Amino acid sequence: MNTNSLSFTPIKIGPLTLKNRFIKAATNEGMCKNGIISKGLSKFHEEVAKGGAAMTTVAYCATSKDGQTFIDQAHLSKNTTKDFKSLTDAVHKHGAAAQAQITHAGAFTFLPKQFSSLKPISANGGFNKFGVMTGRYLKQKMTRDDMDKISNEFVQAAIHAKESGFDAIEIHMGHGYLLAQFITPFYNTRKDIYGGNIDNRMRYPKEVLSKVLDAVGNDIAVTVKFSQTDGKIGGNTIEEGIEIAKILENSGAHMAQLSNGLNVESIDTMFGNPLPKSSVKPKNLIIRVGMLMQPKSNEPDKEFKQLYSLETAKKIRNAVDMPLCYLGGAQNISNINTVMSEGFDAIGLGRALIYDPNLVNSLQNGSVRNSGCTACNQCVTLMYTPGGTACVEDGGYGGHKPELNTIPASQY
Ligand SMILES: Cc1cc2nc3c(=O)[nH]c(=O)nc-3n(C[C@H](O)[C@H](O)[C@H](O)COP(=O)(O)O)c2cc1C
Numbered sequence: 001m002n003t004n005s006l007s008f009t010p011i012k013i014g015p016l017t018l019k020n021r022f023i024k025a026a027t028n029e030g031m032c033k034n035g036i037i038s039k040g041l042s043k044f045h046e047e048v049a050k051g052g053a054a055m056t057t058v059a060y061c062a063t064s065k066d067g068q069t070f071i072d073q074a075h076l077s078k079n080t081t082k083d084f085k086s087l088t089d090a091v092h093k094h095g096a097a098a099q100a101q102i103t104h105a106g107a108f109t110f111l112p113k114q115f116s117s118l119k120p121i122s123a124n125g126g127f128n129k130f131g132v133m134t135g136r137y138l139k140q141k142m143t144r145d146d147m148d149k150i151s152n153e154f155v156q157a158a159i160h161a162k163e164s165g166f167d168a169i170e171i172h173m174g175h176g177y178l179l180a181q182f183i184t185p186f187y188n189t190r191k192d193i194y195g196g197n198i199d200n201r202m203r204y205p206k207e208v209l210s211k212v213l214d215a216v217g218n219d220i221a222v223t224v225k226f227s228q229t230d231g232k233i234g235g236n237t238i239e240e241g242i243e244i245a246k247i248l249e250n251s252g253a254h255m256a257q258l259s260n261g262l263n264v265e266s267i268d269t270m271f272g273n274p275l276p277k278s279s280v281k282p283k284n285l286i287i288r289v290g291m292l293m294q295p296k297s298n299e300p301d302k303e304f305k306q307l308y309s310l311e312t313a314k315k316i317r318n319a320v321d322m323p324l325c326y327l328g329g330a331q332n333i334s335n336i337n338t339v340m341s342e343g344f345d346a347i348g349l350g351r352a353l354i355y356d357p358n359l360v361n362s363l364q365n366g367s368v369r370n371s372g373c374t375a376c377n378q379c380v381t382l383m384y385t386p387g388g389t390a391c392v393e394d395g396g397y398g399g400h401k402p403e404l405n406t407i408p409a410s411q412y
Pocket of ligand 1 (some may be wrong): 027028059101172259260270271349352380
């Protein structure tokens, strides 16, 4: 079976035209030592661009220092424009586009105490389970002034992304970060107009999207990533996922990438299977604790299945006309053909491109039919090692040079 020819045709997303349908999904690179936009990060994305994907996504670009989850993360500001410009130039050299994922952690922050607020903001106030290790035991409920401040941060980040040469920005509304803390009933029990039903819970994320669209939407693509389901009883189900998609469509989002699950409560819903267990001990304490905090149940571990998000994604496909990017467990030609024939406009690839950034070219020229990625998820445990996110398997894009992660991209 050959790769569906549609997957190698251009697609228009707002003001942007992509050369094909393959998008590198955001996978936190861990290549920004102390926030430096490094040569290592730039090379990582250049490899993906060289490897044939139409667009590569730079993961987790925080809208402010307070918005970071970890210290070794990018912050989109005027101080990072020059280095991000080197990165986007390197991507553009290969005919690909670059997208910046912009986001704020809310209460999901693990920064050393001195670097950010001791009482992080969220939809709700009260006990902050994520803050136990860093002394941020309480979170504060966002006021209207806080909402204006943070939506302006998103706008500024989008403007900086545009000035840095990015072709698109992806507003992260999934996985449990600040905007998801409004969307999911796990974290949002507000009694005002920002809490209650899904329309109310989407009110603030929608406002952020509208402001960003007004600011940059004529010049660069404004996409959104969200969780179709929270993957946990008491959280959003696909019924809410469909409503979220409709609201994003009505608000004018140029494309939605359909993710799944929450970082801690349902990581197996995000990845299609759990993180590695006892035998793997990542040096980063927080990731180690995250692995321990994975939901424990008497049920056997979810077994990885290719296209594990397809059934929910199809329901969203049937409900909206906006461009949709399928994401989750796409690993071979048959998967790609299925996604295209189900009417999705683009296909997101995370782990398969960590394993082999050249996969798209190889699929196109027929030299490879299946990714060698085994979904072992050990790339996740390497995220905050000096070399950054990489595949542990032979043949993968391992062997990053840690020293490149400390050199600014523009100074190499
Ligand atoms: C190492 C790693 C880091 C990730 N970091 C992010 C991130 O920073 N932001 C995000 O939205 N998703 C992140 N993800 C989730 C992916 O974007 C994607 O949802 C997930 O890997 C499923 O897609 P796949 O089956 O193609 O890998 C990460 C995934 C991996 C493997």
